[in-house]
Amino acid sequence: MSVIKNKKWITEVIVVIFVFSSVILFFLDVKIPKKGSIDDSRSKLEILNESAQLYFSDKVVISDSEKIQKIDLLSGEIEPVTAVEQEDFSSFSGLPELGINGNEYFEKSNSLLSLKEDKVLVEISVYSIGLENLEFVDPDSIIRIEEFVCDVAKAKCENSDLLSRQYQGLENSIQKDPSFVWSGWDSQKNLLFGNLQSNENEAASLIYVCDVEKKICAADEKRDFVNYAPSGLFSPRFDKVVIVSGSEVDGAISIKRDLVLYETADLSKPVRYYDISSAFGNDKDASHDSVQSVAWSKDEKHLAIGTSRRIFVLDLERNSLSLAYLAPNDDENDYYWDYSSLFLSSDAKFIAFVDSVDWIEDELSDLDAEETMNTLKKIELENKKVIQLYSGLGLSLE
Incomplete structure (x- = not known):
């Protein structure tokens, strides 16, 4: 009898443990997605935005004649910058000491931060110093x-040759062209992204995506008409890129311009053409105007487009172009904005840029140099309200 009771007790315990374990496993299965799976309750856009957050921020680095700092475009608060943000690598081991060393002069000439911002490529230019004047450095x-x-x-740091090595598909003459720049580096995927800034003289590709391990570059199609790459052409994740293509319609004044969209995974053919000719109009100055810079929203659905005189916003899905800002001018001078750099907020609700405010003569200078007092401005696109965030002598958006 005691044996039967013991068996019955053991059976009841097993049943309780089984039920309790099932309940725990049920809640674990609901609360924690399995490894390698995607929680279906999250949209694809949420996942993309989460991955883009690493590469996108509504804070920008600005510099003026006195300092380099960071500003939060949402709050307007000023923040200090890191050494890497101001491209100061003096504390890094493995780099040569900058300045004069014997008959040579060492100077940091370029740096390229990886997408994850965990690595950086640094180039040091070494110059010869004149024997008669050891302080004179010939820039050539x-x-x-x-x-x-x-x-x-x-x-x-350690020695590298990623930027200077020979790549199949990237001609040596292109790589050494003063107009060629390396614009991005994905150290995890071992990809370098480069581009020619202009191509007005001969047929050539503008965009290059290079596999640093295989030493092979893919490029867009060669063109024999005017096309160029504005600053900011690559998207935040470097999976998309745009260039500007132009052709004469009825003489030099009326020029058709297209914004050409590519996916960097396949540069063999464009994804889409956007006719942006309306951004320039048909006046006598239209032929001299051009797209100088672009800026992407975080979801890569909107582009801010900066010409020499205007700023537009292009909805890439609806193919709609709208004017956001026209640079003011007076009877004496045209106060053109600093069109070399442009910023579009992560939600595509405002644009930030640097605009000229006034001309100031430096009375202490023997050369009577003129410097600009510039202002960082923000345009709220919904109501076209312009907000001044910060002013400084020689201010620029990095």
Whole structure:
């Protein structure tokens, strides 16, 4: 009898444990998605936005004649910048000491931060110094360029050749062209993104996506008419890119311009053409105007487009172009904005840029140099309200 009771007790315990375990597993299955799966309750856009957050912020780095700092465009608060944000790598080990060393002069000439901001490529230009005047450095006397790859967290650098090595599909003449720049680096995917800034003289590709391990570059189609790459052409995740293509319609004044959209994974053919000719009009100055810079929204559905005189917003899904800002002018001078750099907020609700405010003569200078007092402005696109955030002598948006 005691054996039967014991068996019955054991059976009841097993049943209780089974029920309790089932309840726990049920809640675990609901609350925690399985490894490698995607929670269906989250939209694809939410997931994309989460991944883009790493590469996108509504804070920008600005510099003036006195300092470099960061400003939150939402709150207007000023923040200090990191050494990497101001491209100061003096504390990194493995880099040569800048300045004069014997008959050579070392100067940081370029740096390229990876998408995850965990690594940075640094180029050091080495110049020869005149024997008669050891303080004179001829800017055209570059002996060599030394390249380094640096771990940001460890502040440690070692020799590299990623930017200077030979790549199949990237002609040496293009790579050495003064108009060629490396615009981005995805260190995880081992991809470099480069572009020619203009192509007005000969047929050539503008965009290059290079696999640094295979040493092969893909490029867009070559063109024999005017086309160029504005600053900011690559999207935040570097999976999309735009260039501007133009052709004469009825003489030099009326020029048709297209914004050409590519996916960087396939540069063999454009994804879409956007006719942006209306951004320039048909007046006598239209032929001299051009797209200088673009800026992407975080979801990559909107583009801010800056010409020499105006700022527009292009809805890439609806193919609609709207005017956001026209640079003011007076009878004496045209106060053109600093069209070399433009910023579009993550939600595409405002644009930030630097505008000229006034001309100031430096009375202390023997050269009577003129410097600009510039202002960082923000345009709220819903109501076209212009807000001044910060002013400084020689202010620029980095």
